[in-house]
Structure formats: C-alpha cells, structure tokens
Amino acid sequence: QVHLVESGGDLVQxxxxxxxxxxxxxxxxxxxxxxWFRQAPGKERExxxxxxxxxxxxxxxxxxxxxxxxxxxxxxxxxxxxxxxRPEDTxxxxxxxxxxxxxxxxxxxxxYWGQGTQVTVSx
Numbered sequence: 001q002v003h004l005v006e007s008g009g010d011l012v013q014x015x016x017x018x019x020x021x022x023x024x025x026x027x028x029x030x031x032x033x034x035x036w037f038r039q040a041p042g043k044e045r046e047x048x049x050x051x052x053x054x055x056x057x058x059x060x061x062x063x064x065x066x067x068x069x070x071x072x073x074x075x076x077x078x079x080x081x082x083x084x085x086r087p088e089d090t091x092x093x094x095x096x097x098x099x100x101x102x103x104x105x106x107x108x109x110x111x112y113w114g115q116g117t118q119v120t121v122s123x
Contacts, residue, residue, distance in 0.1 A: 002026035002112050004095045009117030012085055016121070020080040022095030022114060030073040033103035035110055036080045038091035038119075045094070049080060050103030058103060062088075085121045092116040 008020040020036070035050040049059045049069035057069050068081040078095060096110035103109075 002097075004097060004112055004114035006093060006095045006114045006117040009093060009119045011120045011122060014085065014087060014121055014123045016085050017081070017083045018085065018119060020082065020093055020095075020117060020119070022078040022080075024076040024078075024097065028073075028076055029097045029112075030076070031101055033098035033101055033109075034069075034071060034078040035096045035098065035103055036069060036078075037094045037096060037107060037110075038089075039094070039116075040088075040091040043091075045107055047105040047107070048093070050098075050105070051078065052103045053101035056103070058105070060105075082119070085119075087121050087123050090119060090121050092118050 003025045005023050031053050033052045036048040039045040051057050051069045066084045071078045094116045095114040097112040099111045
C-alpha cells in the first residue's frame with residue numbers, strides 16, 4: 001500500500017524558516033513528479049510547488065523566491081524548504097505524487113496524497 005507521510009510542520013514566527021519532508025513508502029516515485037499543496041482554513045487547496053522526475057521545479061507566484069522544493073530519489077523523499085515565512089503561509093501542507101513524470105499546478109494531476117502537516121506562522 002502506498003503512503004506519503006509529511007513531517008516538519010510547526011509553529012514559527014514571521015520571517016522564520018521551516019523544512020517540510022515527505023517520505024514515500026509502498027512504491028518508488030523516482031519516475032513521478034511530486035508536489036506540495038496547502039489548504040488554509042476556509043480556503044481551497046492550492047498548489048505550492050512541484051518537481052518533475054528530472055528535477056525541474058515550478059512554484060506558485062506567492063512562494064517564488066522564498067520556498068524551494070527538492071527531492072532525494074534514493075530515499076524516496078521530497079522536501080520543501082520555506083524561508084521568510086508570512087502569516088498567509090499558515091495552512092496544512094500536503095505532499096502529493098503525480099501519475100506522470102511531469103508536474104503541474106492542478107490537484108487532479110496528483111494521484112497519491114499524504115495526510116498533511118500543520119504550518120502556523122505567528123505575527
């Protein structure tokens with residue numbers, strides 16, 4: 001059975017940093033794109049960052065220059081380094097695995113999802 005497990009969420013002050021991790025088990029996703037999404041209270045889930053199987057990356061405009069997505073295929077892990085955090089970054093962050101090698105912005109492109117990890121940025 002496939003599992004994606006996120007970790008690293010925490011309470012952090014404005015301007016701080018966090019690194020989220022996502023560990024995959026049950027199968028390898030080395031040939032699949034991976035992504036991070038987030039959902040704030042009362043809002044729809046939104047794309048944050050994606051990384052293709054060949055490690056090309058794409059980002060939502062709201063996080064460009066502040067967040068960095070990376071992957072370690074040997075460990076079947078994906079990471080999201082978040083710097084200069086803002087209160088509007090507060091959300092539950094979800095890791096997702098795409099059904100293809102390419103990454104997109106749409107949630108329907110991603111077939112497997114983790115349970116999420118809470119990130120709270122306090123001012």
